[in-house]
Amino acid sequence: xxxxxxxxDPVKRKQIVEGARQVFMSVGFDxxxxxxxxxxxxxxxxxxYVYFENKGELFQTIILEAKQKIFEDLRxxxxxxxxxxxxxxxxxxxxxxGMTCEETVKAMRIAIGVAERxxxxxxxxxxxxxxxxxxxxxxxVAARIRTGELAARDPRLAAVQLLELSTGHLWKQRxxxxxxxxxxxxxxxxxxxxxxxxxxxGYSVRT
Amino acid sequence: xxxxxxxxDPVKRKQIVEGARQVFMSVGFDxxxxxxxxxxxxxxxxxxYVYFENKGELFQTIILEAKQKIFEDLRxxxxxxxxxxxxxxxxxxxxxxGMTCEETVKAMRIAIGVAERxxxxxxxxxxxxxxxxxxxxxxxVAARIRTGELAARDPRLAAVQLLELSTGHLWKQRxxxxxxxxxxxxxxxxxxxxxxxxxxxGYSVRT
Amino acid sequence: xxxxxxxxDPVKRKQIVEGARQVFMSVGFDxxxxxxxxxxxxxxxxxxYVYFENKGELFQTIILEAKQKIFEDLRxxxxxxxxxxxxxxxxxxxxxxGMTCEETVKAMRIAIGVAERxxxxxxxxxxxxxxxxxxxxxxxVAARIRTGELAARDPRLAAVQLLELSTGHLWKQRxxxxxxxxxxxxxxxxxxxxxxxxxxxGYSVRT
Amino acid sequence: xxxxxxxxDPVKRKQIVEGARQVFMSVGFDxxxxxxxxxxxxxxxxxxYVYFENKGELFQTIILEAKQKIFEDLRxxxxxxxxxxxxxxxxxxxxxxGMTCEETVKAMRIAIGVAERxxxxxxxxxxxxxxxxxxxxxxxVAARIRTGELAARDPRLAAVQLLELSTGHLWKQRxxxxxxxxxxxxxxxxxxxxxxxxxxxGYSVRT
DNA sequence: AATGAATGAGAGTTCATTCAT
DNA sequence: TATGAATGAACTCTCATTCAT
Numbered sequence: 001x002x003x004x005x006x007x008x009d010p011v012k013r014k015q016i017v018e019g020a021r022q023v024f025m026s027v028g029f030d031x032x033x034x035x036x037x038x039x040x041x042x043x044x045x046x047x048x049y050v051y052f053e054n055k056g057e058l059f060q061t062i063i064l065e066a067k068q069k070i071f072e073d074l075r076x077x078x079x080x081x082x083x084x085x086x087x088x089x090x091x092x093x094x095x096x097x098g099m100t101c102e103e104t105v106k107a108m109r110i111a112i113g114v115a116e117r118x119x120x121x122x123x124x125x126x127x128x129x130x131x132x133x134x135x136x137x138x139x140x141v142a143a144r145i146r147t148g149e150l151a152a153r154d155p156r157l158a159a160v161q162l163l164e165l166s167t168g169h170l171w172k173q174r175x176x177x178x179x180x181x182x183x184x185x186x187x188x189x190x191x192x193x194x195x196x197x198x199x200x201x202g203y204s205v206r207t
Numbered sequence: 208x209x210x211x212x213x214x215x216d217p218v219k220r221k222q223i224v225e226g227a228r229q230v231f232m233s234v235g236f237d238x239x240x241x242x243x244x245x246x247x248x249x250x251x252x253x254x255x256y257v258y259f260e261n262k263g264e265l266f267q268t269i270i271l272e273a274k275q276k277i278f279e280d281l282r283x284x285x286x287x288x289x290x291x292x293x294x295x296x297x298x299x300x301x302x303x304x305g306m307t308c309e310e311t312v313k314a315m316r317i318a319i320g321v322a323e324r325x326x327x328x329x330x331x332x333x334x335x336x337x338x339x340x341x342x343x344x345x346x347x348v349a350a351r352i353r354t355g356e357l358a359a360r361d362p363r364l365a366a367v368q369l370l371e372l373s374t375g376h377l378w379k380q381r382x383x384x385x386x387x388x389x390x391x392x393x394x395x396x397x398x399x400x401x402x403x404x405x406x407x408x409g410y411s412v413r414t
Numbered sequence: 415x416x417x418x419x420x421x422x423d424p425v426k427r428k429q430i431v432e433g434a435r436q437v438f439m440s441v442g443f444d445x446x447x448x449x450x451x452x453x454x455x456x457x458x459x460x461x462x463y464v465y466f467e468n469k470g471e472l473f474q475t476i477i478l479e480a481k482q483k484i485f486e487d488l489r490x491x492x493x494x495x496x497x498x499x500x501x502x503x504x505x506x507x508x509x510x511x512g513m514t515c516e517e518t519v520k521a522m523r524i525a526i527g528v529a530e531r532x533x534x535x536x537x538x539x540x541x542x543x544x545x546x547x548x549x550x551x552x553x554x555v556a557a558r559i560r561t562g563e564l565a566a567r568d569p570r571l572a573a574v575q576l577l578e579l580s581t582g583h584l585w586k587q588r589x590x591x592x593x594x595x596x597x598x599x600x601x602x603x604x605x606x607x608x609x610x611x612x613x614x615x616g617y618s619v620r621t
Numbered sequence: 622x623x624x625x626x627x628x629x630d631p632v633k634r635k636q637i638v639e640g641a642r643q644v645f646m647s648v649g650f651d652x653x654x655x656x657x658x659x660x661x662x663x664x665x666x667x668x669x670y671v672y673f674e675n676k677g678e679l680f681q682t683i684i685l686e687a688k689q690k691i692f693e694d695l696r697x698x699x700x701x702x703x704x705x706x707x708x709x710x711x712x713x714x715x716x717x718x719g720m721t722c723e724e725t726v727k728a729m730r731i732a733i734g735v736a737e738r739x740x741x742x743x744x745x746x747x748x749x750x751x752x753x754x755x756x757x758x759x760x761x762v763a764a765r766i767r768t769g770e771l772a773a774r775d776p777r778l779a780a781v782q783l784l785e786l787s788t789g790h791l792w793k794q795r796x797x798x799x800x801x802x803x804x805x806x807x808x809x810x811x812x813x814x815x816x817x818x819x820x821x822x823g824y825s826v827r828t
Numbered sequence: 829a830a831t832g833a834a835t836g837a838g839a840g841t842t843c844a845t846t847c848a849t
Numbered sequence: 850t851a852t853g854a855a856t857g858a859a860c861t862c863t864c865a866t867t868c869a870t
Contacts, residue, residue, distance in 0.1 A: 027323060030237030034840060044856045055840065113235065113320015115384050122384045160376045161405055168371030177322055177330045194364055202408040241865060251831040262865065442734060444651030448861060458835045463862065527734015529798050530649065536798045571815055574790045582785030591736055591744045608778055616822040655844055665852045676844065842860075
């Protein structure tokens with residue numbers, strides 16, 4: 001039969017998710033009404049409740065989807081061959097780009113705002129799931145220590161520091177609304193240069 | 208007569224603000240009802256509307272007050288005499304302590320969550336007001352460059368980097384609910400040590 | 415001050431109860447919407463929720479009030495002096511009148527319909543509360559056995575039987591909608607005569 | 622082709638009715654959702670609407686079926702030969718058993734609860750259909766008056782009185798939730814004894 | 829000046845019914 | 850003929866705000 005099972009038509013589901021994203025992203029969780037979402041999705045209210053148990057579940061879906069996009073290809077960046085400096089710079093640029101783009105910033109803002117009600121949701125951004133950012137970068141640093149390219153007593157600390165230097169300022173400015181547009185490629189590149197430079201001034205092996 | 212003009216009794220105002228602070232901080236903006244605040248403040252609803260235009264304005268007052276507390280004594284830290292390293296460490300410790308304490312984290316979370324509705328409010332945390340954090344620290348770095356203690360092409364960039372290194376990881380963990388309690392004094396001290404160490408490895412004048 | 419406390423203005427309360435009675439009585443519990451009641455009461459929805467916790471509580475109030483009216487003066491009827499036959503007839507008439515009037519019938523119908531959800535409510539009609547109908551009449555019968563006017567091995571059984579004979583048929587016809595109007599005084603009187611006659615044929619002392 | 626016309630397959634119809642019976646009996650009319658019934662019946666929603674115009678019609682069918690069961694074999698009881706007392710007692714026992722069993726009580730409660738919306742439905746329980754209870758018992762009493770076994774000026778009144786005495790108290794207690802389980806055979810038998818005894822004390826021919 | 833009872837629009841969710849498949 | 854995904858009106862209840870006292 002050509003018809004889909006209840007709650008399983010991917011086109012409808014996409015429609016709902018898309019409508020919900022628009023509404024949630026622009027007004028947040030509480031201020032988003034299911035009527036707004038209904039309207040934005042072009043789907044009836046009843047249908048939404050077939051696809052999602054309730055407002056909260058729909059919300060979590062939106063946020064988790066948004067989160068996926070940021071981190072997915074960062075690991076592959078670190079797994080390529082090449083000189084430390086070059087790889088770290090590429091990593092730093094990609095990370096900062098993902099963290100400061102419009103969608104990420106909005107998703108994080110909203111998730112942070114409901115942290116008390118959806119604790120796992122916010123945690124998941126930098127959370128303990130395998131392959132989280134800190135672990136991944138720590139592994140890279142440890143490997144390059146073994147190759148003699150880096151020298152650090154605490155690879156994890158070094159990783160954390162690079163992460164902060166790479167995203168910190170621009171991301172915070174975006175999060176707190178001090179920068180209305182995502183930073184330009186040039187700005188990101190400069191910040192990455194500076195981050196990697198300071199990092200290497202502390203952890204590269206002096207000749 | 209000893210009566211105050213409408214909306215001008217500072218004791219009443221304090222009462223309202225205190226009640227609102229309790230309620231907003233514990234449940235956020237949307238979940239806080241004016242009835243709850245009325246109850247917590249021990250003031251009638253009508254009175255609240257004499258002192259504050261509406262819920263949003265009251266909310267902004269609360270958040271701005273919370274913000275003041277974090278940054279107020281940081282500048283004096285930088286204005287003391289002494290060796291760069293020592294001063295920066297003290298600054299770093301105070302900043303991280305203020306940024307990760309319960310009240311700050313809650314206030315930021317709530318403010319971030321309603322960023323779309325109260326854009327100036329969130330901006331004000333790290334905003335462009337005179338004496339903001341970046342300017343203050345930049346000035347300090349520039350001064351120490353003039354004294355020959357530090358060497359940096361871009362004092363502002365250096366300041367930003369120190370700020371990120373000083374608060375970044377712990378604060379982000381607190382904000383995203385990955386750390387339920389504020390970090391201990393030891394944790395903060397270690398992070399400050401490491402931050403200042405990396406900073407100086409890049410910007411201190413090599414002998 | 416001339417103003418009433420929240421939920422304590424007897425005029426408003428009466429208005430709400432009156433509106434609710436109209437709506438509940440004419441369509442039952444489930445089919446009655448709070449909007450209908452709002453309209454019928456001429457009071458805002460919020461106000462109703464100040465006076466009553468929820469729909470169920472309002473409903474219980476309506477039904478219990480209706481119940482009060484039926485039974486309140488029956489006991490005094492039995493406490494008067496006079497020959498058994500005359501007293502029982504008066505009791506029988508009053509009971510049947512109360513049980514078959516429009517309001518009682520509607521209240522009972524609706525209460526019966528929601529017996530699973532409000533069990534105490536239905537039970538209260540003939541319930542175990544002190545001074546319920548069976549006890550009261552049993553006491554009377556027992557007293558008249560002691561005076562030698564009646565003879566019955568089981569006064570309670572005799573009381574129950576009189577109650578059924580007095581109300582049974584007419585009440586059941588009313589309850590099941592076979593009689594659109596309350597029975598006339600004549601009909602009730604005849605039924606009472608017949609009930610008392612059969613009762614006395616079994617329990618009066620033969621000379 | 623062996624297919625049935627729309628809405629005419631008796632097996633499907635039975636399935637629907639059975640599913641609806643389960644659901645209606647356990648939660649009542651309003652709380653029963655067509656989805657529940659769909660599930661209980663194992664038939665699609667569309668199919669139900671082929672066999673029954675709407676929820677109300679389906680409901681009426683269920684209630685009428687439940688009603689049939691109570692009264693169907695009572696007439697045969699009265700048509701047997703034997704002494705009046707014995708026959709009346711058997712009749713009384715069967716009537717009380719049928720009127721107080723779980724299914725009857727539930728069906729009556731639900732029907733009574735929606736009496737305003739389905740007036741004919743409730744009426745049908747004791748209604749004017751040929752062969753209703755009162756007529757049947759009146760005929761029996763009249764016949765036994767002609768044989769000289771009973772003496773009553775108004776056979777219909779006598780019949781009504783016996784009916785009330787036979788079911789009244791126990792049934793009312795069941796209907797109003799004062800008795801959670803159906804009465805035991807012993808209780809019913811005793812009540813029947815007492816009912817017939819009082820009846821005969823009034824209407825048997827004295828020797 | 830201060831109060832708090834009253835308002836009513838709007839929240840999330842359910843469900844009888846329809847109609848494309 | 851039978852299906853069940855989709856609809857959207859209607860449900861109960863909440864709450865920011867007003868205004869008579």
